[in-house]
Amino acid sequence: MFSFLQQALPVADWVENFTDWLTSTFAGLFSALQQAGQFLMDGMTGILTMIPPLLFILVLTVAAFFISNKKWGLTSFTLIGLLFIYNQGLWTDLMSTVTLVLLSSLLSIIIGVPLGILMAKNETAKKIITPILDFMQTMPGFVYLIPAVAFFGIGMVPGVFASVIFALPPTVRFTNLGIRQIPKELVEASDSFGGTAKQKLFKLELPLAKSTILAGINQTTMLALSMVVIASMIGAPGLGRGVLSALQRAQVGNGFVNGLALVILAIIIDRFTQNINKPKQQAAEKMPKSKKRKLGIAAGVVAAVVLLASFGFGGASEKTKGTINLSYVEWDTEVASTHVVGEVLKEMGYKVNTTPLDNAIMWESVAKGESDAMVAAWLPNTHKSQYAQYKDQVDDLGVNLKGAKVGIVVPDYMDVNSIADLSDQANKTITGIEPGAGVVNAAENTLKAYPNLADWKVSTSSSGAMTVALGQAIKNKQPIVITGWSPHWMFAKYGLKYLEDPKNAMGSAESIHTMARQGLKKDQPEAYKVLDNFHWTQKDMESVMLAINEGEDPSQAAKDWIKDHQKEVDEWKE
Amino acid sequence: MSKVKVEHLTKIFGKKQQQALAMIQENRSKNEIVEQTGATVGVYDASFEVNEGEIFVIMGLSGSGKSTMIRLLNRLIDPTSGEIYIDGENIAQMDKEALREVRRHKINMVFQNFGLFPHRTILENTEYGLEVRGVPKAERQAKAEQALDNSGLLTFKDQYPDQLSGGMQQRVGLARALANDPEILLMDEAFSALDPLIRREMQDELLDLQSNVQKTIIFITHDLNEALRIGDRIALMKDGQIMQIGTGEEILTHPANQYVRDFVEDVDRSKVLTAQNIMVPALTTNIEVDGPNVALNRMRKEEVSMLLAVDRKRKLKGSLTADKALEARKNNLTLKEVIDKNVRRIPKDMLVTDIFNLIFDSPAPLAVVEGDRLVGVVIRGSVLEALANTEEEVTTNV
DSSP states (O other): OOHHHHSOOOHHHHHHHHHHHHHHHTHHHHHHHHHHHHHHHHHHHHHHHHSOHHHHHHHHHHHHHHHTTSOHHHHHHHHHHHHHHHHTTOHHHHHHHHHHHHHHHHHHHHHHHHHHHHHHHOHHHHHHHHHHHHHHHHSOHHHHHHHHHHHHOSSHHHHHHHHHHHHHHHHHHHHHHHHHTSOHHHHHHHHHTTOOHHHHIIIIIHHHHHHHHHHHHHHHHHHHHHHHHHHGGGTOOSHHHHHHHHHHTTOHHHHHHHHHHHHHHHHHHHHHHHHHHSOOOHHHHHSOHHHHHHHHHHHHHHHHHHHHHHHHHHHHSOOOSOEEEEEEESOHHHHHHHHHHHHHHHHTTOEEEEEEEOHHHHHHHHHTTSSSEEEEEEETTTTHHHHHHHGGGEEEEEEEEEEEEEEEEEETTSOOOBGGGOSSGGGGEEEOOOTTOHHHHHHHHHHHHOGGGTTOEEEOOOHHHHHHHHHHHHHTTOOOEEEEEESOHHHHHSOEEEOBOTTOTTOSSEEEEEEEETTHHHHOHHHHHHHHHOOOOHHHHHHHHHHHHTTOOHHHHHHHHHHHTHHHHHHHHO | OOSEEEEEEEEEESSOHHHHHHHHHTTOOHHHHHHHHOOEEEEEEEEEEEOTTOEEEEEEOTTSSHHHHHHHHTTSSOOSEEEEEETTEEGGGOOHHHHHHHHHHTEEEEOTTOOOOTTSOHHHHHTHHHHHHTOOHHHHHHHHHHHHHHTTOGGGTTSOGGGSOHHHHHHHHHHHHHHTOOSEEEEESTTTTSOHHHHHHHHHHHHHHHHHHOOEEEEEESOHHHHHHHOSEEEEEETTEEEEEEOHHHHHHSOSSHHHHHHTTOOOTTSOOBHHHHOBOOOEEETTTOOHHHHHHHHHHHTOSEEEEEOTTOBEEEEEEHHHHHHHHHHTOOHHHHOBOOOOEEETTOBHHHHHHHHTTOSSOEEEEETTEEEEEEOHHHHHHHHHHHHHHHHHHO
């Protein structure tokens, strides 16, 4: 009778199967959406970045001045805030973020307002939609990333998809509320004169519900903005990526600057939408229609000129050999190697996009052909499970770095030398990195393999957080047990040691492989050759890693290394 | 031929409507039906006719179903059963399209809280009915401006409703309905949200209008005086049922049942009337503060030629006529010097029959006092009315 309590229902499998079915059934539709969306967003971002930043800032400042009814607060905030972002070199990221937020908000409005109207007009619809909205709003935003990747791969489109799902509810709710709040007598008045449902909607309901609907849209915009950071885990470009990589590499300063840029953007968007929502002054209403029309036409002309100008610029951009999409995980090792390969390809005349992703998603993106390649496959052990899953769908180009090692690492002042010696140190906790990382899976297998670790646990966080925790522990001479790997700059910075692994649960020495999507050889033979030939040593890698860790920009560090090792690099190209 | 004809109209809200309908056919009461089925009866088997060009008033307390009734007439609420004929066409059975045509051309409505659209100007509000009909802009604006001009609101046409007073807003509501030139005007407690003075003014305007345009007007009110003032015929409702239909006179003289009798506030004639039962509020001037100009101003406003003079504590000091006030103004005198101190005073509990003897040789109203504080005045009309009622009581009881 209670057998269902003894045995877990395979809900996860059901969802899995359903998503697989969706993905395979609507593959054509999803890929068309993905193509169109990507094209649209690249176009938008292109146009936005085409406009000279200082001109753009000026235009926005003037807009802020008029929108806030000539108050200086918002005007000066807009000017100073945007100049700050520009000064920090985050302008392109800002534009990507703006594109994402704009599109998410627009889609939310296009979907949400009609849904809200339906809800207001139809009790049954309201009963059905309300619980769905509750579900959408309370489900953690991360959950939407998973099907988003399955449907749309990596990049902006799944980011928008996830943002829309997450940010849609307020628009729907507020639209419904705004229309329902209209006094019954007014609705009766419209009906009693024989107004059709459409006339009622456009002449009465929408104009009166407008401010409530706009409040909902304002909320939606803010939620979309908050999804930006989360969506960057699946490759959505923009300010979120800066925040995420700062988190994974424990760079307080960088995280703060990117976060502050998001705050500035959020405040500007919020104030702009709120001011649009304010009741118009009588003066504005008294403005004759023709004058309004003239203003509209003038605004249109300005927009058209800007667009044309930007397309003109776009046409003038130099020809590239093509685009190579490299994906990687935000580990210091992979940041170094990916940027080196990326810079080499750029020198050859390719346009290179490097996208930091979560581990599993990186594999998936190469397997599905959304990324062209990655140089971050740790085999045979660390990425064992991913390799097992995707090995038939990727093109293994072989080793690019030998002698990499993963293991359980402790500071050298701790008197344990083997995993078998661990008993109750460090609160019986192994401090790990991202939950999806191979080294974490290996550590969990290790816990199962060693009886003395039966009641230990692996606590996951991020690569950056782990190194911070390590630094803190060493400063206070406290015991700590971490999942470590080399090459890594932490071995150069602190006195650390690998624990012996008699059962080989963490794997022996590993190699880092390069994986390309199937078909890259045919499409981009030159780039393929470079990727195929790319290899370097642990020492090379650690020198780049140290430079980055000391505050050098990854691209710059990679360029410096290439300059010093031109001969080796030239060998890759042959 | 009657303009509007309603037959066995019933509206039930809530669940188990069929069961409730069956109970209505068995003549069970509204309360019984609620207890048994949980369904609320809004209108209970109502039948009446409204003739062309008459003002038909539906009166009742709140909850009597009168608002539901008026909304059934233009199908803002769909009837549960029964027929509504307008010009012989049954609108209860009409499809949406035909109903919309009826609403656009034949029957329009004025609302209790005016029902004006706050985001549209007065002119845009007034032309709404024509706008949904698809009348070209120039033509509909001309008609709307004409309707506003008729109610003296043309100067406000570009203002928004919240910039106007209640009375003006309701005139706009009326103009909006009239701009459509409907044959039937439904008015749902149209003057209840206005203050008493404006209300009376609007009632007069409506009567003037009716003498000019001869519309069929169905008017809802909970105020007996309003009903008596404007109604050609009155229907009195209780619990969704129509208790009685007739002219004001018929309802007052031959109430069909106890409820109607109570409703028209038939004073309990077995009780002996005293001054305080029939007195009305006094129009006064405070002679310690007011000067002749203030007093004259008040007389003009209240349309009287005499005020009672009191001091700060409302102690009666005398009476002030218009002539005396003018004299005071001319000669720069205070009001104290010109008032006539000989005012007829009667105590609160003086009997009407005794007042009757006093009132005929007094030119001024009688001041009703408590000690020497003024509490009201007795005017001739109210005495006569009171006496007429008591006499009638005597004759019917014999």
